[in-house]
Amino acid sequence: MAQQAGWRSLPKGGVAFRLSTDYKTGDWRALKPVIDYNKCTKCMLCWLFCPDMAIVWDGENVVVNYDYCKGCGICANECPVKAISMVPEA
Amino acid sequence: MAQALVKPKIPVEKQVLMTVNGNEAVAYAVKQSLVDVVAAYPITPQTIIVEKFSEFVANGEVDTVFVPVESEHSAMSACVGAAAAGARVFTATSSQGLALMVEILYIASALRLPIVMAVANRALSAPINIHNDHSDAYLMRDAGWIQLFAENVQEAYDTTIQAFKIAEDERVLLPVAVNLDGFFLSHTLENIYMLPDESVREFLGGYRRVSKVKVDYFDEEVPLALNPARPLSFGNLDLYDYYFEHKVQQVEAMKSVPEVVREVNEEWFKLTGRRYGDGIMDGYGIEDADIILLAMGSGAGTMRSVVRKLRREGLRVGLLKLRMFRPFPFKDIADKLKNAKLVAVMEKGISPGSYGPLFLEVNTALYELKERPLLVNYIYGLGGRDLVPDMVENMVKGLFKELETGLVQPRLRYLGVRE
Amino acid sequence: MVVKTLPEFPVKKGEPAYKLWIFEPGEKKEMPLVFNLRQLAETRRPALLPGHRLCAGCAAPIVVKLASFAFRGPTIVVTATGCLEVSSTIFPYTSWAVPWIHNAFENAAATASGVEAALKALKKTGRLPYDHVDVVVFAGDGGTFDIGLQSLSGAAERGHDFLYILYDNEAYMNTGIQRSAGTPKYAWTTTSPVGSVLPGKMENKKPIAEIMVAHRIPYVATATPAHWMDFMKKVRKGIEVEGPAFIHTLSSCDRGWRHDTALTLEVTRRAVDTCYFPLWEWTPQSGYMLTDRSLAIARNPKLKQPIEKYLELQGRFRHLLKPENKHLVKELQELVDAAWEELLRKASNAPR
Numbered sequence: 001m002a003q004q005a006g007w008r009s010l011p012k013g014g015v016a017f018r019l020s021t022d023y024k025t026g027d028w029r030a031l032k033p034v035i036d037y038n039k040c041t042k043c044m045l046c047w048l049f050c051p052d053m054a055i056v057w058d059g060e061n062v063v064v065n066y067d068y069c070k071g072c073g074i075c076a077n078e079c080p081v082k083a084i085s086m087v088p089e090a
Numbered sequence: 091m092a093q094a095l096v097k098p099k100i101p102v103e104k105q106v107l108m109t110v111n112g113n114e115a116v117a118y119a120v121k122q123s124l125v126d127v128v129a130a131y132p133i134t135p136q137t138i139i140v141e142k143f144s145e146f147v148a149n150g151e152v153d154t155v156f157v158p159v160e161s162e163h164s165a166m167s168a169c170v171g172a173a174a175a176g177a178r179v180f181t182a183t184s185s186q187g188l189a190l191m192v193e194i195l196y197i198a199s200a201l202r203l204p205i206v207m208a209v210a211n212r213a214l215s216a217p218i219n220i221h222n223d224h225s226d227a228y229l230m231r232d233a234g235w236i237q238l239f240a241e242n243v244q245e246a247y248d249t250t251i252q253a254f255k256i257a258e259d260e261r262v263l264l265p266v267a268v269n270l271d272g273f274f275l276s277h278t279l280e281n282i283y284m285l286p287d288e289s290v291r292e293f294l295g296g297y298r299r300v301s302k303v304k305v306d307y308f309d310e311e312v313p314l315a316l317n318p319a320r321p322l323s324f325g326n327l328d329l330y331d332y333y334f335e336h337k338v339q340q341v342e343a344m345k346s347v348p349e350v351v352r353e354v355n356e357e358w359f360k361l362t363g364r365r366y367g368d369g370i371m372d373g374y375g376i377e378d379a380d381i382i383l384l385a386m387g388s389g390a391g392t393m394r395s396v397v398r399k400l401r402r403e404g405l406r407v408g409l410l411k412l413r414m415f416r417p418f419p420f421k422d423i424a425d426k427l428k429n430a431k432l433v434a435v436m437e438k439g440i441s442p443g444s445y446g447p448l449f450l451e452v453n454t455a456l457y458e459l460k461e462r463p464l465l466v467n468y469i470y471g472l473g474g475r476d477l478v479p480d481m482v483e484n485m486v487k488g489l490f491k492e493l494e495t496g497l498v499q500p501r502l503r504y505l506g507v508r509e
Numbered sequence: 510m511v512v513k514t515l516p517e518f519p520v521k522k523g524e525p526a527y528k529l530w531i532f533e534p535g536e537k538k539e540m541p542l543v544f545n546l547r548q549l550a551e552t553r554r555p556a557l558l559p560g561h562r563l564c565a566g567c568a569a570p571i572v573v574k575l576a577s578f579a580f581r582g583p584t585i586v587v588t589a590t591g592c593l594e595v596s597s598t599i600f601p602y603t604s605w606a607v608p609w610i611h612n613a614f615e616n617a618a619a620t621a622s623g624v625e626a627a628l629k630a631l632k633k634t635g636r637l638p639y640d641h642v643d644v645v646v647f648a649g650d651g652g653t654f655d656i657g658l659q660s661l662s663g664a665a666e667r668g669h670d671f672l673y674i675l676y677d678n679e680a681y682m683n684t685g686i687q688r689s690a691g692t693p694k695y696a697w698t699t700t701s702p703v704g705s706v707l708p709g710k711m712e713n714k715k716p717i718a719e720i721m722v723a724h725r726i727p728y729v730a731t732a733t734p735a736h737w738m739d740f741m742k743k744v745r746k747g748i749e750v751e752g753p754a755f756i757h758t759l760s761s762c763d764r765g766w767r768h769d770t771a772l773t774l775e776v777t778r779r780a781v782d783t784c785y786f787p788l789w790e791w792t793p794q795s796g797y798m799l800t801d802r803s804l805a806i807a808r809n810p811k812l813k814q815p816i817e818k819y820l821e822l823q824g825r826f827r828h829l830l831k832p833e834n835k836h837l838v839k840e841l842q843e844l845v846d847a848a849w850e851e852l853l854r855k856a857s858n859a860p861r
Contacts, residue, residue, distance in 0.1 A: 004331060004332075005335070005601070006335060007335040007336070007338040007339045007342065010332070010335055010336065010339060011303040011304060011305055011314075012202045012263060012301070012303055012314060012339070012343075013200075013201045013202035013203075013263075013303065013314055013324065014200060014201060014202075014324070014325070014326055014328065014336050014600070015303060015305060015314065015322045015323060015324055015326070016305070016322070016323040016326045016598055016600055016601055016602055016603035017304075017305035017306045017307070017601050018305075018306050018307065018514065018601045018602050018603075019307050019514055019515060019529075019558055019560070019602065019603060019604075020558050020559070020560030020561055020562075020597070020599075020602040020603060020604040021514070021515055021516050021527055021558050021559060021560045022514060022560065022602065023560040023562070023599075023602050024560065025559070025560060025561075025562065028565060029565075042547065043546070044546030044547055044549075044550055045546070047546065047550055048546055048549075048574075048575070048737060049571055049734070049737075049774060051563065051565075051566070051567055051568070051569075051570040051571050051574070051773075052559050052561070052565075052570065053527070053555060053557065053558065053559040053570075053574070054559060056518050056520065056526045057520075057523070057547070057550035057551065058518075058519060058520045058521050058522070058526075059520055059521035059522025059523055059551065060521055060522070063518075065516075065518055065526070065559070067516065067559075068559035068560060070564075070565035070566075071565060071770075072565035072566035072763075072770040072771060072773070073566070073769070073770055073771030074566060074571075074770070074771055074773055074774060076771060077771040077772060077774070077775060078774055086771075126626075126627060126630035126631065126634070127623065127626045127627050127630055129622070129623060129626065153630065153633050153634050154630065155626040155627075155629045155630040155633070157622055157623065157626045157667065158667065159619060159622070159663060159667075160659060160660070160662070160663030160666070160667075161659065161660075161663070163615070163616060163619070163660070164616060164618075164619035164622070164659075164660050164663055164664075165619075167612055167613070167616035167619035167620045167622075167623065167660065168619050168620065168622045168623030168626065169623060170610075170612050170620060170623060171587065171610065171612065171619070171620035171621060171622065171623025171624040171625075171626075171627070172623035172624065172626050172627035172630075173623075173627075174610050174623075174624070175585065175623070175624045175627035175628060175631075176627060176631065177626070177627035177630055177631065179623075179627075193613060194612065194613060194616065197612055197613060297634065297636065306514060306601075307514045307515075307529070315608075316585045316608035316609075316610055316624060317608055318530070318531075318532040318583030318584070318585070318607070318608060318639065318642055319531060319532055319533055319534055319638075320531070321529055321530060321531075321605065321606060321607050321608045321609070322608060322609075323598050323603035323605050323608075323609045323610075324609065324610040324611070325594075325598070325610050325611035325612055326598040326599070326600045326601075326603065326611070327594070327595045327598055327599050327600060328600045329599065329600070331600075332600045332601065
């Protein structure tokens with residue numbers, strides 16, 4: 001881990017100086033969503049509802065960004081065609 | 091008030107002589123200071139500031155947005171929001187109102203928001219009392235605010251304008267409380283000199299300029315404000331890994347304050363011909379004094395008149411008026427007091443179970459000296475009890491007698507209380 | 510200008526996966542309200558970045574995400590102390606892609622008042638480089654129903670132009686599930702535990718949205734993230750009206766409500782289906798109007814589900830499903846029915 005900033009270099013006023021995208025929450029996951037692209041209708045509801053912004057629309061498909069997915073399973077539950085299954089992490 | 095040796099930029103004949111009370115003086119100062127947002131709640135003895143300012147708003151004399159909040163807690167909360175959005179912000183309060191604000195006072199200073207607040211000093215309940223003492227100011231001494239005390243109405247006006255300049259200085263970026271004694275100053279008419287509007291604006295450099303900050307996710311420095319062009323997050327959660335550093339940062343910012351207060355005091359002097367000692371404290375007859383009285387606020391005026399009289403009678407007594415209570419000028423105080431035989435810390439506040447808060451600071455300041463003056467603490471004026479010159483005179487004469495006997499006890503005393 | 514600290518997730522078409530919201534000074538375009546999700550996905554990014562540390566399955570980030578899809582342009586977000594605040598801005602990180610401020614617990618509305626006043630002052634003196642900067646508050650039930658009610662009421666009375674979005678998870682979840690004025694009757698919490706004498710919280714939920722209606726502000730609505738289109742429409746309306754707007758969203762907390770993380774939206778959907786949490790909006794002109802699923806239920810009462818359908822998913826109501834507590838469920842059903850009937854009488858678009 002990088003050396004943490006001391007008081008001399010921290011920005012004034014306690015404003016955050018990094019974006020949370022540097023913090024990977026994917027390791028919280030116990031179950032992993034796997035999308036069956038044969039079933040997926042690209043309805044986008046999983047993208048819309050994902051609380052962790054971990055489902056990304058790449059322009060052609062919805063793709064899971066496992067760096068952030070916490071494995072809550074909302075996507076699988078909300079998928080109208082049940083194209084997402086929650087698989088235990090290896 | 092020192093006399094100008096060089097002609098000030100705006101000589102008195104170009105200044106406006108007005109008869110106003112302390113609250114009105116503060117309201118006029120705010121009106122001239124291009125303040126963007128005033129959020130305040132009425133409380134005696136501060137109310138006139140809000141009333142007067144509301145008149146300016148109602149008559150379209152200012153561009154300021156006035157937020158008539160539903161409590162002091164919300165007043166300071168709105169000030170925090172407005173200052174974070176880049177506005178120059180002012181509020182005013184007293185006593186219970188300040189007590190209600192305390193939570194947010196700490197936040198305002200930690201977020202480094204240059205808010206200016208007038209405090210018309212008043213006693214704290216219970217018993218409820220609307221009159222003057224400094225209990226409210228002492229309540230916020232650890233909140234990370236700069237605390238300045240005015241001795242008279244002129245100083246309240248001058249200090250309010252100066253406060254914006256001090257608060258917004260790059261080296262400082264901290265909120266400032268301008269204390270004026272409730273009723274003694276807030277409601278007392280004095281003739282004062284006001285600057286023309288343009289001079290105040292020029293002194294402050296126009297509207298507030300937001301300082302800049304560097305965060306990792308932007309290449310260049312960005313304005314330290316809520317800015318849709320360069321989003322920043324204010325008021326984050328710090329855990330044990332950063333809270334300590336942020337607090338030290340605040341402490342370090344305080345270290346720059348005396349220098350800035352002195353500079354602003356001198357600049358004001360060049361502009362107006364008025365200055366208040368070096369901006370931090372103002373001594374009167376202290377060079378050769380055996381006994382020095384140390385005081386803040388309007389009481390210093392009464393004490394100065396007594397000191398003047400007693401010096402004419404040949405008593406070696408002096409007065410050190412302290413204008414800046416936070417940050418506390420430990421070294422300067424020790425320098426000024428080091429040759430005295432006895433120092434009486436005169437204050438309008440008490441911490442039950444301890445001494446007056448000012449006394450503790452002075453005591454700490456003197457500890458650094460190899461040979462220290464004796465130190466006594468006089469609590470006076472609680473709840474608006476008047477300080478009569480005779481009381482001070484008898485007190486000083488008594489202290490000289492005690493000095494002769496060499497027995498100065500007890501250290502904590504009251505002036506003007508019945509047993 | 511922006512340092513490349515944002516992850517470059519491969520995107521073939523449209524915006525990068527994650528971005529900050531940057532409105533250069535002078536930029537005056539209004540973002541359209543888009544319901545075509547593919548179009549939305551290619552053109553818009555939420556105001557909340559990933560890497561926030563809200564629990565898996567928390568509804569609060571969904572509330573923020575959906576609301577931000579309905580923002581119309583430059584927006585400053587104010588957040589009260591609470592789960593959302595502590596989990597989205599753990600120093601040195603922030604999850605906020607828009608300017609954001611947290612002040613304290615009870616003063617989100619007062620803080621927003623100050624931000625709005627500052628914007629007004631900057632605009633008045635020609636120093637605001639935008640036509641309009643919207644102010645949106647996110648606050649939980651503790652910061653709204655309880656400790657923040659005075660500040661909210663004051664700001665509403667003063668008429669500041671901001672949208673206040675309550676994400677109501679019906680208890681003090683940030684401190685570990687203590688009862689609030691937003692906790693429903695007979696719910697278990699750690700300070701309204703189910704004991705041998707008391708069956709959970711003994712008091713009713715405070716009707717916060719109706720308290721805001723009583724302020725006669727320009728817009729009040731209820732919403733859930735599950736009814737996303739309805740919610741987004743309401744957010745846009747709340748932003749567009751001049752003056753204070755208030756949206757009460759039901760925001761499930763799987764830890765406190767004791768349900769599977771995957772059921773977060775399902776449970777709020779059932780809250781609407783059972784009429785425990787009807788969807789409506791109110792304006793001084795139109796009065797109460799039912800929306801979305803609640804309007805459908807009003808038109809077709811057969812769609813209304815029994816309250817058990819809502820209770821059965823949640824551990825906090827598990828004790829109510831025991832045979833000896835049947836009368837409590839009946840009482841809750843009666844409360845829900847009475848409130849629903851009253852709403853039907855008040856709603857100008859309910860069938861007569």
